[in-house]
Amino acid sequence: MITIALALHLLATLIWVGGMFFAIMVLRLAAGELDPPIRVPLWGRVFQRFFPWVWMAVIILPLSGYWMIFSVWGGFAGLPLHVHIMQALGLIMILIYLHIWFAPYRRFRIALSNSDIPEAGKNLNQIRILVTVNLIIGLVTSVVGSTGRYW
Numbered sequence: 001m002i003t004i005a006l007a008l009h010l011l012a013t014l015i016w017v018g019g020m021f022f023a024i025m026v027l028r029l030a031a032g033e034l035d036p037p038i039r040v041p042l043w044g045r046v047f048q049r050f051f052p053w054v055w056m057a058v059i060i061l062p063l064s065g066y067w068m069i070f071s072v073w074g075g076f077a078g079l080p081l082h083v084h085i086m087q088a089l090g091l092i093m094i095l096i097y098l099h100i101w102f103a104p105y106r107r108f109r110i111a112l113s114n115s116d117i118p119e120a121g122k123n124l125n126q127i128r129i130l131v132t133v134n135l136i137i138g139l140v141t142s143v144v145g146s147t148g149r150y151w
């Protein structure tokens with residue numbers, strides 16, 4: 001059973017962090033040359049398809065994580081340091097994502113549906129900064145989570 005929890009945990013991590021890496025390090029640079037009226041709605045379609053996967057990850061990660069904590073370590077007493085760090089960083093990532101969803105992304109969608117490209121672009125920039133922060137935390141969390149048992 002624990003193998004299922006760990007497998008789900010790892011797959012959710014790969015999809016979320018890998019997706020952010022692709023968005024920031026590849027698609028952002030490749031799409032940067034497009035004019036805003038083309039580029040900004042393109043990001044709208046990208047988020048529409050990527051964010052449901054992120055919702056899946058922000059639900060699966062804590063569920064599978066706490067499942068492992070209770071079944072492997074029997075709770076929080078005696079939990080190894082790397083799991084404490086992962087849990088803290090994971091919760092920060094989830095809060096940042098919720099903020100993206102309910103603040104700049106909501107404004108971005110409203111602006112886009114009003115064809116207000118400058119306003120949508122302003123919010124896209126905020127989303128970009130927050131996703132970059134989450135990408136950095138996500139890479140660190142993945143390394144801590146997977147190497148922690150050896151230190």
Ligand code: HEM
Nearest residue numbers: 013061062065066068069086087090138141142145146149
């Ligand atoms: C509420 C949040 C989280 C909790 C409670 C949690 C808990 C755990 C636990 C208990 C393990 C097993 C550790 C071990 O056996 O040494 C684990 C592994 C791992 N976690 Fe998390 N985690 C959380 C969030 C995250 C996030 C946000 C990421 C990445 C972005 C992440 C990435 C990993 C990775 C890569 C592993 C190692 C998988 C492997 O064995 O290769 N975790 N996590």
